[in-house]
Amino acid sequence: MELGLNETQQMLKNSAHEFLQAECPDTYVRAMENDGSGHATEIWDKVAAQGWIGLMFPEKYGGFGLSFLDLTILLEEMGRVMFPGPFFSTVIGGGLTLLIAGNEEQKQNYLPKLCEGQLIISLAVNEPDSYWDQQSIKTVAKKSGNKYIINGTKAFVDNAHISDYIIIAAKTNNKISLFIAPSKSEGINQNLHKTIGSDKKSELLINNLELSNDAIIGELNEGWNYIKKIQEYGAVGKCAEMSGGSQEVLDMTVEYAKQRIQFGRPIGSFQAIQHHCANMAIDVEGIKYLTHQASWNLSEGNDAKKEISIAKAWSSDAYQRVCALGQVVHGAIGYTKEHNMQMYTRRAKSAELAYGDSKYHLENIENIIGF
Amino acid sequence: MDFEFSKDDELFRQEVANFVDKELPWNWREDKIDSEDPKDRPKVTEFKKKLAKKGWLTMAWPKEYGGQAAPHIRQLIFNEEMSYRGIPAVDAGITQVGPIIMLFGTDEQKKYFLPKISNAEIDWTQGYSEPDAGSDLAGLQTRAIEDGDDFLVTGSKIWNGAHSGANWMFMLVRTDPDAPKHRGISFLVAEMKSEGITVEPIPMMWDHSRALITLENVRVPKKNLIGELNRGWYVGAALLDFERSGIGYASNASKLIKELVQYTKETTRNGKLLSEDPIIRNELATMAVEIETAKMMAYSVAWMQSKSDIPNKEASISKAFGSEMVVRLVNIGMKILGSHGELEPNSKDAPLRGIIEQLYMSSPASATAAGSSEIQRNIIATRGLGLPRG
Numbered sequence: 001m002e003l004g005l006n007e008t009q010q011m012l013k014n015s016a017h018e019f020l021q022a023e024c025p026d027t028y029v030r031a032m033e034n035d036g037s038g039h040a041t042e043i044w045d046k047v048a049a050q051g052w053i054g055l056m057f058p059e060k061y062g063g064f065g066l067s068f069l070d071l072t073i074l075l076e077e078m079g080r081v082m083f084p085g086p087f088f089s090t091v092i093g094g095g096l097t098l099l100i101a102g103n104e105e106q107k108q109n110y111l112p113k114l115c116e117g118q119l120i121i122s123l124a125v126n127e128p129d130s131y132w133d134q135q136s137i138k139t140v141a142k143k144s145g146n147k148y149i150i151n152g153t154k155a156f157v158d159n160a161h162i163s164d165y166i167i168i169a170a171k172t173n174n175k176i177s178l179f180i181a182p183s184k185s186e187g188i189n190q191n192l193h194k195t196i197g198s199d200k201k202s203e204l205l206i207n208n209l210e211l212s213n214d215a216i217i218g219e220l221n222e223g224w225n226y227i228k229k230i231q232e233y234g235a236v237g238k239c240a241e242m243s244g245g246s247q248e249v250l251d252m253t254v255e256y257a258k259q260r261i262q263f264g265r266p267i268g269s270f271q272a273i274q275h276h277c278a279n280m281a282i283d284v285e286g287i288k289y290l291t292h293q294a295s296w297n298l299s300e301g302n303d304a305k306k307e308i309s310i311a312k313a314w315s316s317d318a319y320q321r322v323c324a325l326g327q328v329v330h331g332a333i334g335y336t337k338e339h340n341m342q343m344y345t346r347r348a349k350s351a352e353l354a355y356g357d358s359k360y361h362l363e364n365i366e367n368i369i370g371f
Numbered sequence: 372m373d374f375e376f377s378k379d380d381e382l383f384r385q386e387v388a389n390f391v392d393k394e395l396p397w398n399w400r401e402d403k404i405d406s407e408d409p410k411d412r413p414k415v416t417e418f419k420k421k422l423a424k425k426g427w428l429t430m431a432w433p434k435e436y437g438g439q440a441a442p443h444i445r446q447l448i449f450n451e452e453m454s455y456r457g458i459p460a461v462d463a464g465i466t467q468v469g470p471i472i473m474l475f476g477t478d479e480q481k482k483y484f485l486p487k488i489s490n491a492e493i494d495w496t497q498g499y500s501e502p503d504a505g506s507d508l509a510g511l512q513t514r515a516i517e518d519g520d521d522f523l524v525t526g527s528k529i530w531n532g533a534h535s536g537a538n539w540m541f542m543l544v545r546t547d548p549d550a551p552k553h554r555g556i557s558f559l560v561a562e563m564k565s566e567g568i569t570v571e572p573i574p575m576m577w578d579h580s581r582a583l584i585t586l587e588n589v590r591v592p593k594k595n596l597i598g599e600l601n602r603g604w605y606v607g608a609a610l611l612d613f614e615r616s617g618i619g620y621a622s623n624a625s626k627l628i629k630e631l632v633q634y635t636k637e638t639t640r641n642g643k644l645l646s647e648d649p650i651i652r653n654e655l656a657t658m659a660v661e662i663e664t665a666k667m668m669a670y671s672v673a674w675m676q677s678k679s680d681i682p683n684k685e686a687s688i689s690k691a692f693g694s695e696m697v698v699r700l701v702n703i704g705m706k707i708l709g710s711h712g713e714l715e716p717n718s719k720d721a722p723l724r725g726i727i728e729q730l731y732m733s734s735p736a737s738a739t740a741a742g743s744s745e746i747q748r749n750i751i752a753t754r755g756l757g758l759p760r761g
């Protein structure tokens with residue numbers, strides 16, 4: 001058993017921390033909340049130059065060949081600073097989907113460019129009435145000669161508004177297949193949702209979108225198997241962001257409790273405040289180890305369904321508890337737009353919803369424990 | 372990172388499990404064996420002797436004292452398997468008095484006590500708490516006055532276990548009332564048969580008793596002083612490097628939850644299987660998450676120890692979360708049992724042999740014992756997070 005970081009991971013963590021400290025100050029995060037695109041291309045290019053987009057992709061596709069566990073360490077640091085933009089959605093929703101599902105030609109086609117930061121790819125699975133459930137997907141791909149005609153509505157598609165391609169899960173007969181389409185295709189219309197986490201998610205109105213046979217990623221009718229695998233990575237990736245975010249909320253709350261003076265002494269000397277902070281530390285500790293355990297198992301190729309659902313169920317709720325207590329300790333100032341505390345609080349909710357909320361993962365666990 | 376145990380460690384786990392399942396002639400958990408109940412004591416001692424023969428009882432001890440200097444991870448596995456089966460395998464002699472004597476004892480003390488401890492011949496009772504000194508242990512007032520070759524000890528100790536079977540007590544006593552409170556305490560051991568000691572059982576709300584031990588001018592020979600005079604606080608605090616992860620909470624709970632899930636699959640209420648109730652399913656799934664969390668917290672403490680790091684906030688996190696997690700599981704368990712939850716262990720139809728009913732009363736007390744949850748949170752906040760003391 002070894003629960004610590006290895007040398008590469010420690011270096012990655014340190015350099016990510018340094019880079020993000022310099023390139024992603026809170027002023028940038030705040031500015032991007034109201035920015036139409038949600039990120040700055042100069043920073044995206046710098047991130048690509050660091051090799052981070054390709055971090056876990058094989059070298060033959062232009063990546064660095066590191067593991068998903070290594071990516072987890074990077075995502076923790078990104079979560080710490082609420083790094084805005086399409087990194088997560090492109091790497092996991094786009095790149096990993098292609099890596100897991102794509103045929104060789106598709107991988108060669110998309111992955112090297114994606115690793116270089118030339119392509120932003122989004123994944124469209126859920127719908128207004130469908131949440132990680134194969135049966136309720138209504139978007140349909142109808143075969144017509146050597147083409148497919150796609151119709152339906154997708155919801156909560158991360159960063160679709162700035163994407164080059166969108167991967168769409170659609171019904172083929174009674175199964176699901178994945179299709180890749182240029183985002184600007186005729187037949188795709190987008191509406192940007194306004195979200196609690198100020199991230200950029202869109203509704204896609206797909207109307208007679210015409211795609212050729214070779215737009216199918218991997219095998220026809222195998223889409224849902226791919227999605228289930230991608231969801232595993234996505235859930236753990238979100239846990240990693242939550243792990244970093246919750247650690248930052250704890251750190252800044254403790255710092256504030258040491259400095260804020262009321263009744264002639266730091267509020268951190270009051271036991272009620274101390275116990276709030278202790279409870280936050282308990283939750284943060286749980287998020288960290290459960291996340292690492294799930295990520296390690298996934299990286300090792302083990303069946304990690306249990307560890308993943310446990311990590312995501314715990315982290316989703318625990319991060320929100322941590323933020324709620326962080327707000328309490330900060331008092332009124334923490335609720336102001338100007339303060340970072342509330343930015344974490346809002347993102348904690350959106351992180352819960354991504355890749356299966358706690359209710360969803362608890363239902364998985366019900367099966368795993370024998371119900 | 373590596374979240375798996377090594378092959379050798381897994382083989383060891385298997386060996387422990389096989390041994391226990393073969394050598395334990397009665398069903399420990401089912402029979403509700405209470406290591407501190409005098410009627411069960413011979414069984415407990417008998418089993419401990421078997422563990423001693425295997426070398427497992429003192430596996431954490433250094434080799435020079437007959438131990439195996441077992442790594443923390445081995446100890447963790449051993450403790451995990453034992454608590455899963457509800458077996459109180461190691462006692463205060465093994466984990467506390469023995470190591471203290473190794474570190475601070477004279478040669479004579481080592482020669483006398485260590486073999487007796489490692490052969491499970493001494494039953495210790497811990498005399499730390501007093502009626503007026505609980506969380507504030509350093510406020511203890513039991514007085515020991517030097518008198519020739521002896522100390523004369525007067526005061527009372529409370530909440531001690533093993534009261535009727537214990538033949539020795541280790542205790543903290545005040546030897547210098549004028550010194551600052553941590554600096555006037557000494558560590559003594561005394562035979563329970565000494566004149567002036569009376570033991571009064573304190574029945575607890577569940578099927579269990581603790582003790583009130585009164586000492587009145589009890590003569591304790593000076594050769595029973597362990598470590599230096601007035602350094603007892605530090606003697607008591609300095610223990611050998613034992614596994615202190617708190618794995619017992621998660622390990623115990625993982626057995627309980629299995630039994631509860633099984634129970635819901637076999638029990639109908641108002642014509643419907645309990646396992647089909649979405650609220651019950653959800654609550655037990657939530658507890659499965661908490662159990663895994665408690666397990667990882669405990670593992671992280673053992674792992675830190677295995678690297679010679681000193682866990683401080685981590686151990687408190689594991690204790691506070693683990694003990695409270697068991698309380699939550701038991702509360703949910705009680706709700707699942709419904710009207711049958713009120714049945715005591717020996718009554719007809721008591722579900723799960725009344726274990727849940729007993730734990731409903733005893734598990735909150737575990738959150739108080741050995742440093743209450745509030746004290747753990749104080750430690751997390753001040754020592755762990757660096758918040759200023761109040």
Ligand SMILES: Cc1cc2nc3c(=O)[nH]c(=O)nc-3n(C[C@H](O)[C@H](O)[C@H](O)COP(=O)(O)OP(=O)(O)OC[C@H]3O[C@@H](n4cnc5c(N)ncnc54)[C@H](O)[C@@H]3O)c2cc1C
Pocket residue numbers: 271496497498499500501504505506507529530531532581736737739740741742743744745746749
């Ligand atoms: C089942 C059981 C077995 C035990 N076995 C032994 C044994 O074998 N030997 C032995 O010596 N002792 C034993 N104890 C005693 C145990 O160590 C004490 O109960 C414990 O330290 C708490 O002390 P107390 O009960 O006097 O509570 P108190 O210290 O009076 O505390 C009462 C309440 O006040 C809170 N409190 C106290 N101080 C603070 C503070 N600074 N900040 C915030 N809250 C505070 C506590 O958390 C608690 O909620 C046992 C106790 C139990 C329940």
